Amino acid sequence: MRALARRCTFPLxxxxxxxxxxxxxxxxxxxxTSKVMILAIFALSLELLVGATGLVSLGHAAFYGIAAxxxxxLSPKFGAxxxxxxxxAAIGCAAxxxxxVGALSLRTRGVYFIMxxxxxxxxxxxxxxxxxxxxxxxGIYLNFKPEVVLLGARLVDLGxxxxxxxxxxxxxxxxxxxxxxxxxSRFGRVLAGIRSNEQRMRAAGFATFPYKWAAFTLAGALAxxxxxxxxxxxxxxxxxxxxxxxxxxxxxxxxLGGMGRLSGAVLGAFAFALLQLFFQWEVVFGNFxxxxxxxxxxxxxxxxxxxxxxxxxxxxxxxxWRARRRPEAARG
Amino acid sequence: xxxxxxxxxxxxxxxxxxxxxxxxxDVALDLAEGEIHAVIGTNGxxxxxxxxxxxxxxxxxxxxxxxxxxxxTRWSQPRRARAGLGRSYQRTTxxxxxxxxxxxxxxxxxxxxxxxxxxxxxxxxxxxxTLAREALDRTGLAGLADRTAGLLSHGEKRQLEIAMxxxxxxxxxxxxxxxxxxxxxxxxxxxxxxxxLKEGHAILLVEHDMDAVFxxxxxxxxxxxxxxxxxxxxxxxxxxxxxxxAYLGEVHV
Numbered sequence: 001m002r003a004l005a006r007r008c009t010f011p012l013x014x015x016x017x018x019x020x021x022x023x024x025x026x027x028x029x030x031x032x033t034s035k036v037m038i039l040a041i042f043a044l045s046l047e048l049l050v051g052a053t054g055l056v057s058l059g060h061a062a063f064y065g066i067a068a069x070x071x072x073x074l075s076p077k078f079g080a081x082x083x084x085x086x087x088x089a090a091i092g093c094a095a096x097x098x099x100x101v102g103a104l105s106l107r108t109r110g111v112y113f114i115m116x117x118x119x120x121x122x123x124x125x126x127x128x129x130x131x132x133x134x135x136x137x138x139g140i141y142l143n144f145k146p147e148v149v150l151l152g153a154r155l156v157d158l159g160x161x162x163x164x165x166x167x168x169x170x171x172x173x174x175x176x177x178x179x180x181x182x183x184x185s186r187f188g189r190v191l192a193g194i195r196s197n198e199q200r201m202r203a204a205g206f207a208t209f210p211y212k213w214a215a216f217t218l219a220g221a222l223a224x225x226x227x228x229x230x231x232x233x234x235x236x237x238x239x240x241x242x243x244x245x246x247x248x249x250x251x252x253x254x255x256l257g258g259m260g261r262l263s264g265a266v267l268g269a270f271a272f273a274l275l276q277l278f279f280q281w282e283v284v285f286g287n288f289x290x291x292x293x294x295x296x297x298x299x300x301x302x303x304x305x306x307x308x309x310x311x312x313x314x315x316x317x318x319x320x321w322r323a324r325r326r327p328e329a330a331r332g
Numbered sequence: 333x334x335x336x337x338x339x340x341x342x343x344x345x346x347x348x349x350x351x352x353x354x355x356x357x358d359v360a361l362d363l364a365e366g367e368i369h370a371v372i373g374t375n376g377x378x379x380x381x382x383x384x385x386x387x388x389x390x391x392x393x394x395x396x397x398x399x400x401x402x403x404x405t406r407w408s409q410p411r412r413a414r415a416g417l418g419r420s421y422q423r424t425t426x427x428x429x430x431x432x433x434x435x436x437x438x439x440x441x442x443x444x445x446x447x448x449x450x451x452x453x454x455x456x457x458x459x460x461x462t463l464a465r466e467a468l469d470r471t472g473l474a475g476l477a478d479r480t481a482g483l484l485s486h487g488e489k490r491q492l493e494i495a496m497x498x499x500x501x502x503x504x505x506x507x508x509x510x511x512x513x514x515x516x517x518x519x520x521x522x523x524x525x526x527x528x529l530k531e532g533h534a535i536l537l538v539e540h541d542m543d544a545v546f547x548x549x550x551x552x553x554x555x556x557x558x559x560x561x562x563x564x565x566x567x568x569x570x571x572x573x574x575x576x577x578a579y580l581g582e583v584h585v
Contacts, residue, residue: 197427200427202389203419206445
């Protein structure tokens with residue numbers, strides 16, 4: 001009971017703060033936080049692969065970008081689509097590509113898996129980059145945000161920033177809860193077993209490929225949810241959403257936050273976005289703020305060096321450090 | 333072997349080639365319930381490859397494998413495992429960061445996987461928790477159930493690996509050097525564990541410790557360069573001049 005309470009405290013505090021946030025602010029910070037929560041969903045989807053199953057993918061942005069393009073391309077040119085079919089359709093497109101990529105890439109392991117997932121993502125990137133399908137390098141605009149219409153009644157207006165904010169927050173909580181339950185289930189334990197020792201899993205009688213394939217497809221679908229949300233938020237998509245920079249960034253969020261824990265992915269997304277915002281701040285960095293990637297990269301290198309288990313591992317690291325320094329005090 | 337007692341595992345003409353090298357050559361083997369069947373031979377004789385071929389970890393080049401009367405020659409390793417074939421590895425193969433109990437519970441879950449059930453906690457799975465508890469009782473690890481597996485002693489880890497096999501309710505156990513690296517006391521404990529497992533299981537034991545092999549085995553097969561040169565009761569094998577020349581002679585001069 002106490003362990004459960006301790007495990008739930010941090011997520012509940014974060015949810016409380018996020019729920020109250022729109023009461024305190026509007027405008028830029030609200031939109032910024034919406035964006036970060038979308039990134040957190042994206043990071044959670046990758047955590048299912050990297051942290052839970054031990055599959056390091058460097059092509060995760062493909063699913064994010066494909067769902068974003070699907071959102072725009074499937075929306076009618078003159079009028080709004082209904083969210084209740086557009087959302088499943090966008091997620092479905094991402095899941096379908098993940099099903100295909102997973103079927104081929106999961107036959108490889110380790111560094112080969114990284115390269116194959118990257119190759120499939122770059123393939124998707126160049127389809128949008130070099131063809132007129134999605135407006136080429138310029139990208140394409142979403143003219144009307146989807147409506148939330150059920151049985152003829154308009155429920156909410158996603159065009160209002162606060163409404164959209166709460167919609168994203170609801171998605172984030174749902175994804176987090178889904179994964180938390182999933183990872184404790186029989187299916188989730190098999191993924192943990194595959195991460196720890198796939199050979200033993202096969203010897204025990206688990207055909208591991210279908211499990212990995214299902215996890216890969218689900219991760220692609222959840223990345224698709226993030227892509228759908230970002231397309232609605234920005235009202236614009238371009239090929240850069242599928243590029244390897246984006247795949248690398250989401251992997252960095254996991255590393256920064258700490259792998260193997262769902263909270264780590266959320267924390268990593270927030271830390272990454274805040275650091276990026278901070279280093280772009282001209283008041284502090286003046287002209288040098290143009291070179292923000294340099295500062296961000298350096299900071300991440302330092303973080304990895306001093307926090308091997310990520311931000312989520314800092315409390316444990318701190319306790320271990322205290323225990324080493326003062327064994328008596330730590331025990332009492 | 334008791335006459336009329338059909339073997340649980342039967343291999344005929346089992347052959348595995350790696351390019352020009354024949355690691356396992358035309359091996360015939362029967363494993364019967366209630367017996368420990370030891371396979372001995374010098375390093376590189378093909379013992380581990382034989383286990384890999386029988387368990388389906390690597391494909392067989394020629395020959396056939398029958399498990400409980402079914403032809404499993406073309407079956408994958410997980411499918412053979414679900415049909416009742418458990419194995420241990422020469423290098424300890426466990427889940428080091430899980431508890432001892434969860435190590436056994438997870439392998440036991442393979443018997444009834446229910447992967448579509450995403451809403452029930454695995455720790456509430458009645459079948460796998462029962463099987464895990466039984467396996468820990470049977471292997472004498474019940475007292476260590478809540479310990480982290482990676483922090484066990486070497487001997488306890490080897491015991492755990494066998495418990496993880498037992499938890500899947502196999503009929504045939506293929507054990508690859510379960511005594512490797514063990515002290516005298518640990519060896520004794522493992523040997524009594526193996527004798528206790530004879531009931532209900534057919535056991536294939538690959539082992540280098542000759543004293544142990546002759547003490548616990550009911551039948552011994554000797555391999556040289558991938559081929560079987562003798563397969564009989566321990567006393568007969570010990571007296572076989574060809575075996576003495578090829579293998580025992582090198583060790584026990």
